Amino acid sequence: MDLDTVENATKLFEVGTICIYDLFESDTKLIIPDYQRPYVWNKEHITELLNDWNDHFFKDNKFNDDAIEYFMGSVMIHKNDGKYEVIDGQQRLTTLLIMDYVWNENNSVLSRGNFDFNYKSKVSSNHIKENRNLLKSIRGGLISKNFNKIIQKLVFSFIITENEDNAFVFFDSQNNRGVPLDEVDFFKSYHLRELNNYEEYLRFFAKKFDRINSLNNAKIHNEPNLKSLNELFIKQLWRIRFWSKNKLWFASRKSLLDTFQKNTVVFETVDDIKLYPSFNNTLGSSLKFNKQMQPELNSRIRLYGSESIDIPFTINQPIQKGIGFFLFTEKYTALFNYIFREKKVEEINPITSLIYELYNDYFINLYQMAVVMYYDKFGEQQIEPFTKWFEHFMGAFRMNRSSIVEQSPIVLLRVYGNILQLIQQSYLTSEVLSALKGAVEENYYEGFIYKKLENGDITIHFDDTLQTKLSPARQNYYQCVRIFYLKNITTNYQLTEKQNWINGSLAK
Template identity: 40%
Template sequence: MEQLLLDWYEHFFSTEEKYKEDAPFYYMGAVLFYKNKTKFDVIDGQQRITTLLLIDQFINDSNSYLNQNKWDLNYNSLLSSANIKINYSYLRRSESLVKIKDFISSIFEKLIFTIIITNSEDDAFTFFDSQNNRGVSLGAVDFLKSYHLRELKDKIDIQTKFVKQWDSNNANQFLDELFSQTLWRSRNWKGKNIQFENKDLILKNFQKDTYKEDNNDQLKLYSNVNNRFASSLIYDAKKGILMQLNPLSMQLSPALYPFALRQPIQKGIGFFLYAEKYYSLYELLFDKKEVPEVIEVLNTLVQSFNSYFKSFFKLAVVIYYDKFKEEKVFEFALWLDFLLGSLRVNQATIVAQTPVKILRDSNQNFFDVIELAYRPEEIFEFIRKLNINGSNINYFYGKEVKDYGAENGVRNQYRKDNLVFYKNQNLEIEQELTNKKRWIYERLKK
């Protein structure tokens, strides 16, 4: 329950702790019902429904849905009853609820569910199992694969090659992570209206929103760091990529395919080559570790971040590398850590919405700044001047050691990791991170 309340606060309130009337809808997931004659059995979603009703009852009391008989719930488990009492008691001391309680009605109006109703109990539990047994239910990448293979129905040799490569890349369902946390976010986390991905949004972006040319074998190209002078390429199942260079041609490795993250995607061959390019680029950066400067920062400073910040760090590196390759990539990694670290030391808790606030609540979306920059220095300057809650991010590094919380806590661990990483300093004298900006400049001089 506490995590949900924290997520709502991050999602619906600005950095100045004001409720945002224009906050996007908040997706609560799917709720599965079995229609049993005149009543509905909740197969999946009981905890979410109960949590919302408890919050409503606690805040609205006699005007709550339960007291107005708008909901009539029966629980068949004594354990459920015990948990309800525990959670209701928790609400009495929840600081998170205090922050949002005056706006709870507005928040409820912006909650979105997917409602599924079956007329067969067997069907309900079969559906539930398929949703919770990974590999049984078709995910977005399975639909994408099938959709774009249909565009190649007359090209069996190309189909065979793409299927083999796709399945190899998708070991342990890695493509699910690539499309959701890297490709979809890099294309859609722009401007101020930012939301999290779901299956429908992924399918819309990489299926419905792709396009088809009259000659779909020849792919239109867009200018980027891998392409300064070609307008199209042709894919050959035996020869691979041939880029038309009026009249020269050259063969490329997947990580160098001349695509850009936010470019339009062409159906069929264009989609598969796009996916292969960014699979290979991600592998190059984080699995093969061919850019050691990034790995050095990732394995030292970023190691104490939680999964939300680690994913954000990797996503930002992919966007930057796709634009500038290895040009000043170490400097970018250091300033990116400077940005994320300022929030790490300032907040006791980092939740899923925290990285989103970095993009949404600054004057410019950080990812847009990377995409639109002509020189890396424009990005570094943006980070150094970035304000959060009205204060420059350098301000948050001014904490004393006693302000970092528990000795073995995550904030103290991050402080210690910094002291080790920037070990050219007099560590027996400097134990705070007050001079971190200067440390970065000194490290770069080396």
């Protein structure tokens, strides 16, 4: 049975079943389009599949000729100008091709050139090599010896359409067996479709997106930074866009897909990217009068060069479908990396290190959101005071709570003031700094008297009447903050003086 036989059902979808052996033996050429996600099956998925086969096909360590067919799931095909593009099912098909290549060598399907499964990303390459080595290690075993019998009993449902929209409606609603798609896989596929008729753009942005994704997945640090591009969208970009509008809740999968797919905007020309006012895209910085008393504009337009962080976008702007989405991803990935991974804004690195030491991931993520948003709005203007006063803003909440949980950043913004919304609405850095200073009353720690005992513990007296031992987390906060601002001074300073410590450090 070949794919022409499968195509017999309806005009909307052609539906049928096909044995993988017949597909391997046919002359039909399947390809993986550039917009597909990488190959991500790993050794665990291979092992799970092999265990299933072992239970299904073998009895008393012998192949059971009477075993019924083994259903491998569905494969979605988009027939596009005579080419059969695999929309869903690529993980399973690729895995079977690797098995065939390793165990049948010169007689494999790939050696005959029937499939164009060309993966270009390092993620795909690494998984293919890993799985190939695993399969080589079990060559000569029960399954590998009987592989050609097994594939004659492996069956797929084949769904074929020439309608691109139908193909991707199906794709967006499916997950591969045991490997749920990350949101960024959906984003990539969705926005590359907009470039389907622009092959040069499609290949360029598909390659660049995979590179950004692989670099972010590879950046594993001892410091608590985001570990993937998927986390950047969920924990930074989505939250900034919602929390700065005072929509203080966590993202659902639907909301993520709506924000970065469904609700992106479309303009008439795919490569005409709309710009909105931003730090890097303002016609003028001031007006002055000439001798004729006529106003003249002082311009400070920064032309976008080769640096990704200079793309003249603003983080809350409408996102344009296609190229606009990829540029948005490039800009804010680069900006996060510039600040927190490459540590290029040197004056904030000490306070950032202190925050990594003092707080858990929930508040670290909030700090990173605030700094990215501030830098996007104001650049490096007054950024050191901003970070120190923002730490003070979080610290008051930290010392007033026995623990920091996932909901704590939202509670902080609701109770003490939504600084993210303020950044979004402000024109001047002084507006933001003034609000941060005012968010924590000057006498906030008044009445708390800190004393250091001989064993190193910190005790707290309230109005000289109640004495209790500080929790370890709050002991650590008090001591680390005091040392950060006062270095080697060991006398019993109190947190009521913290605002003076901050002002003193900024005056230097």
